[in-house]
Amino acid sequence: MDKKIIRIANGQGFWGDSILGPVRLLREGPIDYLTLDYLAEVTMSIMQKLKSRNPQAGYATDFIKLLQRILPEAQKKGVRIIASAGGVNAQACLEAAGEVVQNLGLSGVKIATVTGDDILHRIDELQAVGENFTNMDTGAYWSEVRNKVSSANVYLGAAGIVEALDQGADIVICGRVTDPALVLGPMIHEFGWQFDDFNKLAAGTVAGHIVECGAQCTGANYTNWRKIKDFAMIGYPVIEMESNGEFVITKHPNTGGEVSIESVTSQLMYEMGDPQNYITPDVVVDFTTVNLKSDGADRVRVYGIQGKTATPFLKVSASYSSGYKAVGQLTIAGPEALEKAKICADTIWKRLEYDGVTFPEKNKLVEYLGAAVCHAGIAREPAQSDEIVLRIGVKDEDRARVDRFGMEIVPLVTSGPPGVTGFAGGRPKATEIISYWPSLIRKERIQHAVHVESF
Amino acid sequence: MKIKLSEIAYARSGDKGDGSNVGIAAYTDKGFALLKHELTTERVKKHFSHICFGDVERYEMPNIRALNFILHDSLGGGGSESLKTDAQGKTHGLGLLYMEVEVDSQDGFLR
Numbered sequence: 001m002d003k004k005i006i007r008i009a010n011g012q013g014f015w016g017d018s019i020l021g022p023v024r025l026l027r028e029g030p031i032d033y034l035t036l037d038y039l040a041e042v043t044m045s046i047m048q049k050l051k052s053r054n055p056q057a058g059y060a061t062d063f064i065k066l067l068q069r070i071l072p073e074a075q076k077k078g079v080r081i082i083a084s085a086g087g088v089n090a091q092a093c094l095e096a097a098g099e100v101v102q103n104l105g106l107s108g109v110k111i112a113t114v115t116g117d118d119i120l121h122r123i124d125e126l127q128a129v130g131e132n133f134t135n136m137d138t139g140a141y142w143s144e145v146r147n148k149v150s151s152a153n154v155y156l157g158a159a160g161i162v163e164a165l166d167q168g169a170d171i172v173i174c175g176r177v178t179d180p181a182l183v184l185g186p187m188i189h190e191f192g193w194q195f196d197d198f199n200k201l202a203a204g205t206v207a208g209h210i211v212e213c214g215a216q217c218t219g220a221n222y223t224n225w226r227k228i229k230d231f232a233m234i235g236y237p238v239i240e241m242e243s244n245g246e247f248v249i250t251k252h253p254n255t256g257g258e259v260s261i262e263s264v265t266s267q268l269m270y271e272m273g274d275p276q277n278y279i280t281p282d283v284v285v286d287f288t289t290v291n292l293k294s295d296g297a298d299r300v301r302v303y304g305i306q307g308k309t310a311t312p313f314l315k316v317s318a319s320y321s322s323g324y325k326a327v328g329q330l331t332i333a334g335p336e337a338l339e340k341a342k343i344c345a346d347t348i349w350k351r352l353e354y355d356g357v358t359f360p361e362k363n364k365l366v367e368y369l370g371a372a373v374c375h376a377g378i379a380r381e382p383a384q385s386d387e388i389v390l391r392i393g394v395k396d397e398d399r400a401r402v403d404r405f406g407m408e409i410v411p412l413v414t415s416g417p418p419g420v421t422g423f424a425g426g427r428p429k430a431t432e433i434i435s436y437w438p439s440l441i442r443k444e445r446i447q448h449a450v451h452v453e454s455f
Numbered sequence: 456m457k458i459k460l461s462e463i464a465y466a467r468s469g470d471k472g473d474g475s476n477v478g479i480a481a482y483t484d485k486g487f488a489l490l491k492h493e494l495t496t497e498r499v500k501k502h503f504s505h506i507c508f509g510d511v512e513r514y515e516m517p518n519i520r521a522l523n524f525i526l527h528d529s530l531g532g533g534g535s536e537s538l539k540t541d542a543q544g545k546t547h548g549l550g551l552l553y554m555e556v557e558v559d560s561q562d563g564f565l566r
Contacts, residue, residue, distance in 0.1 A: 042535050137472050216467075223465045223549055224566065262465055262480070265519045269478020271469040272523045275516050284506065288518050327538055365538035374546040377505025378553050393538040434535045438472075 006190045008183045008207075009238045012036035012083075013214030015043060015060055021214055021236045022066060026073045029252030031238060034074065036083040037184040037212060038063060041433045044151040044176065045319035047087035048120065058089030059173075064096045067171075068104070075106055075170070082161060082172040082182050086353065091113050093173050094453060101455040109455050112169035114160035116448035117176040119316065119441075120152045126445055131317065133439040145437055148320040154441060155315045157281030158204075158450035159195070161185025167452050176317065178280050180208025183239060191243045201283040202307025203245035206290055209278070210249055210267050210302070211237040217249060217267035219257030230256025235298075246303040248295055259298040281443075283307040283316050313440040320437055324402040324430040327365065327393030328409040331422030337388040340417040341368050344390050347410045347416055357404050359394045367391040389422070395433060402430035457555045458477025459551035463564040464490060466548030471525055474509060476487075477551050478520035482566035489564065491566035493556045499524050502554055506547070 009031040012024030015038040017438040022034055037440025038060035047070070051058030074081055086093045090113035101109045119126065122324070125148075133142035153176040162185050164172045172185070182220035184204035187193065191202045210217045217237050219228040240248040251259050268290060275287035284307060291304040332341040345366045352358065369389035394405045407427045413420050460466075463486040466479040479494070481487035496511040503511075511529025516523060528545055531537040541547075558564065 181525060186489075221467065223461065223467070262482075265480050265521065266465060266467045266478075268519055268520055269467045269476075269480065269516070269523060272476050272478055272516075273471060273525065275514050275523055288516050290518055308555060322536065325538060326535075358511065367540055369540065374541045375506075375550045378502065378550050391540060395536070411493060436472075436534050447548065 005240050006033065006186065007031045007238050007240055007307050008033040008036070008186055009034060009236060010035045010183065010211040010214055011213065011236050011244065012038065013060065013216065014040060017214055019069070024255070025064065025236050025238070025252070026077065026079060028069055028255060030240070031079055033186045034079050034081050036063065036066070036081065037179055037182060039176060041317060041436045042319055044088055044317070045151050045434045047089070048151045053294055053351065056089070056092045059087035059093035060085035064100060067097055067100045071100060071106065072104055075109065080165065080170050080172070082154075082174070082188070082199035083187060084114065084177055084182060086113060086173045086175045088118050088175065090175050096245070097171055097240050098256055098453065098455040107455070108135055109171065110167070110169045110452055111171045111173065111455060112164035112167065112450060112452040113179065114156065114164055114172060114174040114450055116160070116446060117153045117156050119276060119446070120149070121153055122151060123149070129157060129445070131441050132446065133318070136438050136440055140447060142439070145320040147316050147346045148322070149437070150321060150434070152318040154280060154446050155317065156448050157181050158184040158188055160450050162188045163450045164452065165189035167375070167450065169452055179212035180205040180280060181282070183208040183211065184282065187241050195282065198283050198307035198309060199305060200245040202285040203247065203305040204241070205283055205285050205307070206279070206287070206302065207239045207241060207247050207249070207278055207306050211239060211262055213267065213270065215257060216270065217264055218251050219263050222263055222266055224262070228257055232256060235451045242399060245305065246301065248299050248301050261292050261294060261298055261300060264292055264300045279311055281310060283310050291435045311326065312443055314443055314446055316336060316439045316441050318437040318439065319434045321432055322435040323395055323397045323433045324399045325393060325395040325433050326402045326406045326428040326430045328406060328425070328428035329389055329391045329422065330409060330412055330420055332388045332390060332420055333386065335386060337385045337419065338368055338371055340383070340419065341388040341390040342414050344412045344420060345392055347412060351408050352405060355404070357401055359396060363395045365391070365393040399430045406409055406430065456558060456560070456566065458558050458561060459552065460554045460556065461552035461563070464552065466552050468544050468546070468548035470530060470533055470543040473530050474525050474527040475529050477524045477526060477544070477547045478521055479548070479551055480519055483563055485563035486522065487517070489556060490522055490560065491515065494522055496524070499551070502551065502558045503529065506550070523525070
């Protein structure tokens, strides 16, 4: 008896991940679906800004470049692509993808958008019906930031992706969806899982959580790193899902890295809050019910997963402008480098103070890279170092004050202790701080929309 | 004898708002029992005293022999607000593995 298995690979862990992930996944072994994650918390705010300047902008343009490279092979092999590349302008992304289809001389390619996540233009309407957007982490009131908000998007679940696939889409372009929804969508589409079959939805969600950061479940970032071979050609993850919700995490043969109990466990722990209540739009997953067993070389079977009824809410990710920041650095070489770096930092603050520019301690940063910065108070601090990177920064409401700070770093090269260099980046410029504001909204306020075009 | 947690466990960390999450998993059942006993929230908070300025929460995941810690206020504001090199707590997992614990022998702990 043939057991139906669908193979879903994730080729992009975040916007900026290696383009070789998806390219190699298509080349090096069988897959049915390729998912690509292009979102980070602050991405939408950047997208809104781009769109306000150019109505055809506001999506992940990297996705279009990737499509140019992989679409012929994906079409030939019948691999469907699901990407959270739509940003705040999924329609423009669809049109750009359609152009790629035509430029490549392909035809009969169906492209879908899944939207409804962008609620920036609906804020007043939603407040009028009682949504308060209170910060779910801090309890702070929305009125504190309302006038500074530059983006507001709901995390959608898998339903829109399922509909797009049901309508025959070869490429699905989403706005903001949860990372696990990208892989849960095709599972529901293929197996006809019901939206109240919470154990299966939970299984698909766990699978999505494991692969959402690409190679982080195939040996990358494993703390016992000497065991991992060939980071250069590391295999990206492939889920082999069965209709009953059991699945195997694997990677293609002859690729680097490893899939092991440890590599999968590592990623199960990643960005975990309360493991018994991992909340998504579709299901609440109990990660303490996840069972792992080895299923041969580079294969781990995952089973027994239990889920609970989804909550009546969706999460909203809003962003707002909250001042400016600048960080610069200098390299200090030669004997007594750490001591000299401390003098450099002190000098910068004193010169700014002379000009009446001071910052509260909490808005200042001084790091001596090379002297236990990331593991302050834990790792050994070298008693003496012959080379230190001074990393120094500030944040402030006032852009001019942040720029003034930026002017006092490079002068240390000629007006401080000896051996100061590495200022090639020049003066650090003030950049806007985009802060993140999480809240909840009742599900009935949000309706996703699916739109399909053929090219 | 003293043993480093890196010999008996592995870890992964990432950001959770202005805090980080640090997951640590033991290679063996005996190692997990030791982690559960040794890694109290107080001890973890003290270990990260130069990094974590908020509360520490602790969750158990016995199915994968893991503990999950949330280190509140450990990212200098988190996300785009942070000035820190490790604004996402990516290295906090390795940081926990530096901790040393007292054991009678290495038997039953090592990978």
